[in-house]
Amino acid sequence: MAETVLETHGLTMRFGGVTASDNVDFKLKSRELRCLIGPNGAGKSTFFKCVTGLLTPTEGHVFMRGQEVTGWQPHQIAALGVGIKTQTPNVLDALSVHENIWLAARRFHPVAEARARTDEMIARLALGNIARTPLGELAHGERQRVELGLVAVADPWLVLLDEPAAGMSAQDVERMTAIIHDLTRTAAVVIVEHDMQFIRAIADRVTVFHQGAVLMEDHVDRVMSDARVRAVYLGKKS
Numbered sequence: 216m217a218e219t220v221l222e223t224h225g226l227t228m229r230f231g232g233v234t235a236s237d238n239v240d241f242k243l244k245s246r247e248l249r250c251l252i253g254p255n256g257a258g259k260s261t262f263f264k265c266v267t268g269l270l271t272p273t274e275g276h277v278f279m280r281g282q283e284v285t286g287w288q289p290h291q292i293a294a295l296g297v298g299i300k301t302q303t304p305n306v307l308d309a310l311s312v313h314e315n316i317w318l319a320a321r322r323f324h325p326v327a328e329a330r331a332r333t334d335e336m337i338a339r340l341a342l343g344n345i346a347r348t349p350l351g352e353l354a355h356g357e358r359q360r361v362e363l364g365l366v367a368v369a370d371p372w373l374v375l376l377d378e379p380a381a382g383m384s385a386q387d388v389e390r391m392t393a394i395i396h397d398l399t400r401t402a403a404v405v406i407v408e409h410d411m412q413f414i415r416a417i418a419d420r421v422t423v424f425h426q427g428a429v430l431m432e433d434h435v436d437r438v439m440s441d442a443r444v445r446a447v448y449l450g451k452k453s
């Protein structure tokens with residue numbers, strides 16, 4: 216049986232009178248790709264932040280590969296071998312694409328291996344023609360690709376991505392989809408995403424959030440045609 220790499224029990228986050236995450240039980244198997252969707256304010260980001268250590272849940276527990284990580288800081292979670300891409304980029308604008316990826320690789324690998332991994336990642340992400348360009352000069356889609364490269368170069372077994380396709384062109388989204396599929400050869404991936412086109416292109420199992428709780432969890436096709444989901448997420452009555 217596939218190993219459970221991420222699990223939450225009764226995860227609850229309250230902000231004053233608002234229950235942003237409401238008793239969420241969640242389970243992710245090794246190399247599984249899971250998209251978290253839901254309407255604005257459904258609690259996706261709060262759940263993501265509780266799992267990545269950006270928030271400490273009011274109640275409940277988070278486990279990664281069986282280890283309880285509730286209340287850990289993001290850098291402690293990352294040190295377990297978890298790649299986290301938030302909406303706040305962790306990049307150095309004045310340094311080149313190559314230098315940024317090299318620095319990320321060097322944090323996890325000895326020099327010779329870091330060098331090889333950097334070159335491999337640049338080729339894999341098709342960043343060769345802009346490898347020497349400072350990050351500050353890149354287009355949005357290119358930056359997103361580099362940021363994903365910074366996560367992937369560490370060889371994570373779990374990758375947590377917050378809106379990786381936000382603001383991207385169709386071509387960028389296609390590239391991003393291929394890169395994420397590539398990641399699932401070695402890692403489980405959780406993606407919080409708004410872009411329905413991207414979700415249809417990439418998703419297998421989807422978890423739908425509504426009012427802080429899990430409304431439904433199923434294959435993307437069944438989720439998209441479910442009357443309850445259409446009502447809450449697409450704003451349509453069945």
Ligand SMILES: Nc1ncnc2c1ncn2[C@@H]1O[C@H](COP(=O)(O)OP(=O)(O)OP(=O)(O)O)[C@@H](O)[C@H]1O
Pocket residue numbers: 230233234235253254255256257258259260261262424
């Ligand atoms: N720091 C905070 N303080 C107070 N309320 C918050 C805070 N963060 C989130 N909330 C509230 O918690 C609820 C869930 O918000 P959350 O951002 O998790 O939803 P979401 O599904 O990610 O929404 P979106 O798709 O708009 O990003 C909302 O009612 C939101 O207003």
